[in-house]
Amino acid sequence: xxxxxxxxxxxxxxxxxxxxxxxxxxxxxxxxxxxxxxxxxxxxxxxxxxxxxxxxxxxxxxxxxxxxxxxxxxxxxxxxxxxxxxxxxxxxxxxxxxxxxxxxxxxxxxxxxxxxxxxxxxxxxxxxxxxxxxxxxxxxxxxxxxxxxxxxxxxxxxxxxxxxxxxxxxxxxxxxxxxxxxxxxxxxxxxxxxxxxxxxxxxxxxxxxxxxxxxxxxxxxxxxxxxxxxxxxxxxxxxxxxxxxxxxxxxxxxxxxxxxxxxxxxxxxxxxxxxxxxxxxxxxxxxxxxxxxxxxxxxxxxxxxxxxxxxxxxxxxxxxxxxxxxxxxxxxxxxxxxxxxxxxxx
Numbered sequence: 001x002x003x004x005x006x007x008x009x010x011x012x013x014x015x016x017x018x019x020x021x022x023x024x025x026x027x028x029x030x031x032x033x034x035x036x037x038x039x040x041x042x043x044x045x046x047x048x049x050x051x052x053x054x055x056x057x058x059x060x061x062x063x064x065x066x067x068x069x070x071x072x073x074x075x076x077x078x079x080x081x082x083x084x085x086x087x088x089x090x091x092x093x094x095x096x097x098x099x100x101x102x103x104x105x106x107x108x109x110x111x112x113x114x115x116x117x118x119x120x121x122x123x124x125x126x127x128x129x130x131x132x133x134x135x136x137x138x139x140x141x142x143x144x145x146x147x148x149x150x151x152x153x154x155x156x157x158x159x160x161x162x163x164x165x166x167x168x169x170x171x172x173x174x175x176x177x178x179x180x181x182x183x184x185x186x187x188x189x190x191x192x193x194x195x196x197x198x199x200x201x202x203x204x205x206x207x208x209x210x211x212x213x214x215x216x217x218x219x220x221x222x223x224x225x226x227x228x229x230x231x232x233x234x235x236x237x238x239x240x241x242x243x244x245x246x247x248x249x250x251x252x253x254x255x256x257x258x259x260x261x262x263x264x265x266x267x268x269x270x271x272x273x274x275x276x277x278x279x280x281x282x283x284x285x286x287x288x289x290x291x292x293x294x295x296x297x298x299x300x301x302x303x304x305x306x307x308x309x310x311x312x313x314x315x316x317x318x319x320x321x322x323x324x325x326x327x328x329x330x331x332x333x334x335x336x337x338x339x340x341x342x343x344x345x346x
Contacts, residue, residue: 009291016298020077023302027076027309028069032317040065072199074207076308076322077301079199079263080273082214084300086256087274088293089221092228093252095235097279098163098337101140101260102271102330105169109143110136110257110264112173115180115191133209136261143169144257163338197270197323199308206266213262218297220255224248228289270304270323272330277303279337 029040039057043065046053055062083101090099101107117135151165181191227248230238235245263270277300278292285291304322307329311322 005288005291008285009294012285012291012295013298016295016302020298020302020305023305024073024077027073027305028065030309030313031064031069032313033064035061035065044070071204071207072202072308072312073305075199075202075210075267076305078207078210078214079267079270080277080300080302080304081297082210082217082259082263082300083270083273083304084277085218085221085293085297086259087278087300088289088296089224089228089252089256090274091278092289093231093249094162095231096162097282098275098334100272100275101256102269102273103163103275103334104147104166105143105173106140106147106257106260107264107269107271108170108173108177109146110140110261111195111269112143112177112180113137113139113261114265115177115195118191119180119184119187133262133265136265137258139173140257140261140264141254143173144253148253193321194268195323196321197268197326198319198321199267200312200319202267210262210266213259217255217259221252221293224252225289225293228252228293232287232289268321268323270326272326272334273300273304275337276326276330276333279333 025037025041025044028044029035029037035043039061042053043057043062045051046055046062047066087100090101090104091097114132114136116139117132121131121135147162147165147169150168151162177195181188181195184191227238227243230241230243231245231248233241238245278296281296281299282292285295304326307325308322311320311325314320
């Protein structure tokens with residue numbers, strides 16, 4: 001059984017990594033200035049160590065690929081991986097297939113914290129570049145605590161109560177963000193566009209800041225795969241097997257909130273990635289988190305990469321916020337899952 005699992009994981013990971021690499025080159029070549037696939041690949045390879053290619057492209061083409069598109073492509077992959085792995089952790093630990101940082105209000109809480117730092121603490125130099133991520137993390141934690149407290153009844157939380165609590169918190173914090181936008185003055189357009197999620201004008205600095213969050217978060221969640229499998233048996237069964245359920249739940253939810261807050265602080269709210277990708281991968285490969293977590297992480301990177309490619313290329317010379325694209329896909333998907341869950345209870 002263990003050998004079969006390892007083989008299955010190896011095959012799927014090989015396939016998804018290959019798909020991710022092909023998607024990377026295709027995404028780099030697509031844009032307002034389309035570049036041939038082979039040319040894009042050569043430009044990418046020319047920047048690798050020990051690769052010596054005679055340039056057959058202009059400096060402008062090199063700048064388009066390496067300085068404009070590639071940082072954005074990498075950022076999309078990093079954020080997609082972060083949000084998807086967080087979705088796996090939330091769904092596994094809360095035993096709720098509808099759990100997602102966006103639906104539970106964690107994303108909007110992080111957005112409120114980040115918007116507050118932009119408006120009121122922009123000149124706070126003590127924390128430097130990490131001011132916005134730290135405030136986003138505080139907002140995400142407060143939002144998560146509010147949702148969990150609101151949904152709890154005698155220590156129990158059912159699926160519908162948790163989702164309704166997330167809707168309540170989203171509405172409340174959304175009103176607070178609207179107030180911030182109303183008093184933001186000249187910064188209103190920046191905050192509104194940022195609230196819809198955007199990867200525009202991002203640089204290698206943003207990639208460098210978020211990549212450690214993604215790597216540390218993924219390593220931590222990978223170490224929790226056994227506990228996520230145990231909790232899927234039920235909280236009572238997990239307790240009998242020696243797991244401190246509430247303590248572990250808090251730890252994993254905090255780790256997921258940190259990943260969400262880091263992503264939101266850089267690109268704004270991008271919803272439904274943590275709902276769509278883990279759910280689809282669970283249908284394909286099953287609920288075992290030893291294979292579900294790494295494959296969902298890769299699939300999330302691919303999903304958000306293509307969502308961003310569509311966002312910046314579907315309308316010539318215009319860009320749609322990526323949060324709009326994911327919402328167009330995710331909202332009907334969420335409605336379907338909710339309807340399906342309610343039908344099972346009838």
